[in-house]
Amino acid sequence: MDAESKQQHVHAVFESIAPKYDFMNDVLSFRRHKAWRRFTMRKMEVQPGQKSLDLCCGTCDWTIALAKASGGEAVGLDFSRNMLNIGQAKVDKLGLGGQIKLVQGNAMELPFADNSFDYVTIGFGLRNVPDLMQVLREMKRVVKPGGKVVCLELSKPSWQPFKGxxxxxxxxxxPLLGKWLVKRYEQYRWLPESLAAFPDLQDLAERFRQVGLRNVRAYPLTGGIAALHIGTKGNDGA
Ligand SMILES: C[S@@+](CC[C@H](N)C(=O)[O-])C[C@H]1O[C@@H](n2cnc3c(N)ncnc32)[C@H](O)[C@@H]1O
Incomplete structure (x- = not known):
């Protein structure tokens, strides 16, 4: 699939599954994603007043967690209007509209100035973009010197028999659960397809280094089916 087709396909998938996205996340991951998100927030050590950008924010669970942790400003960006609408409803219900701004845009080309955020995060999004190196470069560009680029994503377990x-x-x-529970077989078939071409734990850490991020840490989660990567932009801005 070429870059343009992948982008259109991904956009169509999320526009279609948006109303059931949160429910299916709980079901398909056996609620493990909630533990992964809590682990991630602990490792990030967000400080009061820090400003974050959450790419591919979808229904905004991570954006909301970031805003709550810092008490400061958080921006969520996603290209799916339907996913953002669900996120906006959550933000409004929690009364966090003064702290959280949602932007419809493309993670490949961020509409933000260089060195703008203390944290730039991407949750279960990097696997979905047409060019992950371009997105990592953009994340590094808009994070402040000394700030952190953080990716929580599905990954590839390596030990048998768990792997099999x-x-x-x-x-x-x-994909069959997607068909039976929410009548979306093709959309949930995308999940394993998108992981096939995605780098494993060490390879993704290497990609972080290749874009110039430093002190890269990689944590396998639940036997390696997910992974957290954190990299820091140098204090010199390089
Ligand atoms: C699996 S969801 C993750 C949502 C959320 N971050 C979470 O942790 O639950 C992936 C999201 O990435 C968005 N997305 C995929 N490619 C994108 C791109 N190039 N630019 C902006 N958003 C994108 C989709 O619309 C979708 O909302």
Whole structure:
């Protein structure tokens, strides 16, 4: 699939599954994603007043967690209007409209100035973009010197027999659950397809280094089915 087709496909997938996205996340990950998000926030050590940008924010769970943790400003960016509408409803319900701004835009080309944010995050989004190096370069560009680029994403378990069992679930059963529960087989087939071409734990850490991020840390989660990567932009801005 070429870059343009991938982008259009991904956009169509999320426009279509938006109303059921949160429910299906809980079901398909056996609620593990909530533990991964809590682990991530602990490792980030967000400080009061810090400003964050959450790319591919979708229904905004991470954007909201960032705003709550800092008490400061958080910006969420996503290209799916339907996903953002659900996120905006959550933000409004929590009374966080003064802190959180949602922007419809493309993670490949960020509408923000250089050195603007203390944290730039991307949750389960990097696997979906047409060019992950371009997105990492953009994340590094808009984070402040000394700030952090953080990616929480599905990854590739390596040890048997867990690996075999997991891939049977992920590739065969998961799309069927999408079909049975929310009538979206093709959309949930995208999940294993998108992981196939995505780098594993060490390879993604190397990509972080290649864009110039420093002190890169990579944490496998739940036997390696997900991973957290954190990199720091040099204090010299390089
Ligand atoms: C799997 S969801 C993740 C949502 C949220 N970050 C979370 O942790 O639940 C992926 C999101 O990335 C968005 N997305 C994918 N490619 C994008 C791009 N190039 N620019 C902006 N958003 C994109 C989709 O619209 C979708 O909302």
């Amino acid at each position: 069992l997991y891939y049977f679930y992920f590739e065969k059963l998961l």
